Amino acid sequence: MDKPATIKDIARKLNISISTVSRAMRNAADVNSDTKKAVMALSEELNYQPNRLALGLKQKQTHTIGVIVPNLDYVLSMMVRGIDEVALEAGYTVMVCQSNESFGREIVNTRRLLESLVDGFIISVSSETKSFEHFKKIQERNIPMVVFDRVTPDLVAPSVRLDNENGGFIATEHLLEQGYKRIAILAGPKNLGISNSRMDGYLNALKKYKIKKDDDLIIHCDFNQDYAFFATQELLAIKKRPDAIFTISDRMAIGAMLAIKKKGLKMPEDIGLVGFNNEPVVSLVTPQISSVDMSSFELGKAAAKLFIETMHHQEDMSNAEQILKPKLFIRESSQKILPKITR
Amino acid sequence: MDKPATIKDIARKLNISISTVSRAMRNAADVNSDTKKAVMALSEELNYQPNRLALGLKQKQTHTIGVIVPNLDYVLSMMVRGIDEVALEAGYTVMVCQSNESFGREIVNTRRLLESLVDGFIISVSSETKSFEHFKKIQERNIPMVVFDRVTPDLVAPSVRLDNENGGFIATEHLLEQGYKRIAILAGPKNLGISNSRMDGYLNALKKYKIKKDDDLIIHCDFNQDYAFFATQELLAIKKRPDAIFTISDRMAIGAMLAIKKKGLKMPEDIGLVGFNNEPVVSLVTPQISSVDMSSFELGKAAAKLFIETMHHQEDMSNAEQILKPKLFIRESSQKILPKITR
DNA sequence: TTGTAGGCGTTATCAT
DNA sequence: ATGATAACGCCTACAA
Numbered sequence: 001m002d003k004p005a006t007i008k009d010i011a012r013k014l015n016i017s018i019s020t021v022s023r024a025m026r027n028a029a030d031v032n033s034d035t036k037k038a039v040m041a042l043s044e045e046l047n048y049q050p051n052r053l054a055l056g057l058k059q060k061q062t063h064t065i066g067v068i069v070p071n072l073d074y075v076l077s078m079m080v081r082g083i084d085e086v087a088l089e090a091g092y093t094v095m096v097c098q099s100n101e102s103f104g105r106e107i108v109n110t111r112r113l114l115e116s117l118v119d120g121f122i123i124s125v126s127s128e129t130k131s132f133e134h135f136k137k138i139q140e141r142n143i144p145m146v147v148f149d150r151v152t153p154d155l156v157a158p159s160v161r162l163d164n165e166n167g168g169f170i171a172t173e174h175l176l177e178q179g180y181k182r183i184a185i186l187a188g189p190k191n192l193g194i195s196n197s198r199m200d201g202y203l204n205a206l207k208k209y210k211i212k213k214d215d216d217l218i219i220h221c222d223f224n225q226d227y228a229f230f231a232t233q234e235l236l237a238i239k240k241r242p243d244a245i246f247t248i249s250d251r252m253a254i255g256a257m258l259a260i261k262k263k264g265l266k267m268p269e270d271i272g273l274v275g276f277n278n279e280p281v282v283s284l285v286t287p288q289i290s291s292v293d294m295s296s297f298e299l300g301k302a303a304a305k306l307f308i309e310t311m312h313h314q315e316d317m318s319n320a321e322q323i324l325k326p327k328l329f330i331r332e333s334s335q336k337i338l339p340k341i342t343r
Numbered sequence: 344m345d346k347p348a349t350i351k352d353i354a355r356k357l358n359i360s361i362s363t364v365s366r367a368m369r370n371a372a373d374v375n376s377d378t379k380k381a382v383m384a385l386s387e388e389l390n391y392q393p394n395r396l397a398l399g400l401k402q403k404q405t406h407t408i409g410v411i412v413p414n415l416d417y418v419l420s421m422m423v424r425g426i427d428e429v430a431l432e433a434g435y436t437v438m439v440c441q442s443n444e445s446f447g448r449e450i451v452n453t454r455r456l457l458e459s460l461v462d463g464f465i466i467s468v469s470s471e472t473k474s475f476e477h478f479k480k481i482q483e484r485n486i487p488m489v490v491f492d493r494v495t496p497d498l499v500a501p502s503v504r505l506d507n508e509n510g511g512f513i514a515t516e517h518l519l520e521q522g523y524k525r526i527a528i529l530a531g532p533k534n535l536g537i538s539n540s541r542m543d544g545y546l547n548a549l550k551k552y553k554i555k556k557d558d559d560l561i562i563h564c565d566f567n568q569d570y571a572f573f574a575t576q577e578l579l580a581i582k583k584r585p586d587a588i589f590t591i592s593d594r595m596a597i598g599a600m601l602a603i604k605k606k607g608l609k610m611p612e613d614i615g616l617v618g619f620n621n622e623p624v625v626s627l628v629t630p631q632i633s634s635v636d637m638s639s640f641e642l643g644k645a646a647a648k649l650f651i652e653t654m655h656h657q658e659d660m661s662n663a664e665q666i667l668k669p670k671l672f673i674r675e676s677s678q679k680i681l682p683k684i685t686r
Numbered sequence: 687t688t689g690t691a692g693g694c695g696t697t698a699t700c701a702t
Numbered sequence: 703a704t705g706a707t708a709a710c711g712c713c714t715a716c717a718a
Contacts, residue, residue: 006695016704018706019698019706022698026697030703032703032704049454050695051695051696052455052458052460053400053459053696054695056696057710057711058695059697081443084441095438096438096439098423100424111392112436115394116436117395117396280568280624281623284627285628349712360688360690361690361711361712361713362712363688365713373687373688375688378688396710396711396712397713398711398712399694400710401694402712403694
């Protein structure tokens with residue numbers, strides 16, 4: 001009972017040829033229904049399962065999509081679920097690899113998946129990645145590739161992402177509308193497009209409201225609660241401290257919140273706070289934190305759909321770009337002015 | 344530049360035989376260093392990458408581990424990271440599939456991975472799964488398989504899990520020690536071993552403290568915040584309401600907390616609450632929720648290590664069982680009696 | 687040290 | 703309707 005049955009075994013036992021069995025399996029048109037039945041019965045009995053490696057080797061496609069993500073936090077695991085959903089539907093198996101935000105791991109993952117002859121890639125790049133040669137190798141081979149979420153201009157490929165600039169803008173504009181004047185931003189690593197875009201949105205909002213940007217209020221730190229905590233402590237220590245903080249992730253917002261509480265400041269009265277991602281946790285903490293929502297699950301689905309389109313179209317789709325609109329969820333941490341009730 | 348270079352291409356260009364190239368690649372002992380150099384140079388130039396399918400087909404092993412998990416929530420994604428870590432180290436690629444808590448998806452995933460000739464499986468079973476035939480097929484083929492986290496007696500295999508019974512016990516005992524008398528439990532689906540074990544621990548603790556179990560206080564509900572919310576509302580509505588609740592997950596604890604707050608009850612004074620998993624969120628909410636910790640990352644690593652052992656050992660390891668000890672983190676939600684300060 | 691040939695499990699082409 | 707055969711990319715006896 002050890003090694004799997006092959007069509008060869010079936011052919012031998014049935015005294016017919018391999019090719020007939022092969023045809024019967026995929027119930028091709030021109031095969032006697034009796035032999036077909038016999039083949040089916042025996043393959044059932046022997047618990048036959050096709051060998052995907054052989055198949056892949058032969059047809060040069062594996063019906064597998066390689067997905068590379070920097071981690072599996074709340075947002076990304078939702079996206080992966082979305083990808084999975086659509087891919088499965090379309091008959092693809094998904095192979096998920098985590099780069100762990102490491103450039104090296106990303107390269108290894110890419111190579112392995114390439115060697116495994118995946119039919120294509122859906123990628124969100126690691127925060128450490130500054131060179132894109134490993135991904136360009138994919139493109140040189142003409143293998144379909146879609147990037148999602150963390151998109152970068154250095155990598156020209158069909159992409160699905162949030163309108164991060166707009167996300168940064170609406171978050172900041174909201175704070176301005178609430179009357180906050182000195183708004184700080186906790187941004188991510190400098191090379192990360194997602195971070196820069198959100199910051200651009202922040203800067204545009206300031207500009208619109210004719211507020212000069214103050215470099216003291218712009219902090220780059222790791223995507224991480226602890227860093228955000230310390231960064232916020234520093235922010236709160238400067239002479240003219242900010243009266244609001246926009247963080248480009250909820251994790252960071254949590255860190256900021258803790259630092260604010262520790263300092264004894266009240267939200268939204270003393271200081272406003274807006275995060276990004278709208279993870280469930282933000283409505284569980286006190287005060288509830290306002291946050292920019294992207295619907296991660298939908299974004300994942302969109303990425304997979306775009307991928308499948310890319311597969312089927314012959315033309316170059318490298319500038320297909322799908323941009324989802326963010327939505328701000330306003331909560332206690334930033335709502336200084338209560339909405340008027342009109343009647 | 345389209346299709347990948349093969350050793351055949353290299354052989355042809357170098358006017359040597361395929362086997363020589365093959366040997367040179369894996370720098371076998373008996374190959375002229377000049378030809379070796381030439382091969383290396385050319386393979387570099389052609390950007391040669393071995394074809395894993397061909398390799399796998401030939402050697403009947405793919406250096407790939409199939410991992411099947413019910414979802415990618417906080418706990419499981421930490422475990423997957425642990426698995427990934429160890430597997431990568433050992434030269435394995437990990438293929439993660441989510442069953443989405445669906446029996447059907449689990450079967451499909453298993454079949455696909457089997458067809459892909461993964462070298463083995465590391466599995467956490469879906470909550471919906473009551474029949475295990477699909478997994479037994481793996482074992483019939485003598486393919487190594489380790490189950491982790493969600494382990495069940497219906498599936499005999501090497502396993503790594505938390506001592507869930509003990510987890511339930513220490514949580515409940517803690518509540519009893521704090522003076523709570525009517526302790527309810529929000530358990531998971533009835534067929535889920537992880538849930539039953541935690542409940543056993545709960546029952547044992549009651550027994551130890553000579554408290555009769557009260558079926559009104561034992562609720563089975565989905566692993567889910569909303570269900571827990573409603574279940575708790577019902578619990579709080581009965582005439583002799585519980586004065587403490589133990590939930591077998593933190594998600595459920597959150598749901599319970601919300602219901603408790605809504606009812607206007609105070610933790611820990613009016614009612615005690617203990618969760619399970621010790622996810623970061625429990626120390627962010629107010630009050631902070633006590634929770635039983637399992638170190639998910641370590642558990643994942645242990646699972647992968649056990650898997651690799653299983654691979655290398657010839658003997659049957661099906662009753663290898665590794666059980667990690669849980670640890671209770673006591674927080675505001677259950678600490679009625681403040682610890683005495685001794686001097 | 688290098689080459690030849692057969693085979694891994696499957697499909698596809700061409701016969702029959 | 704069915705069979706024989708070559709091929710996919712690689713490895714491995716065995717032979718030279």
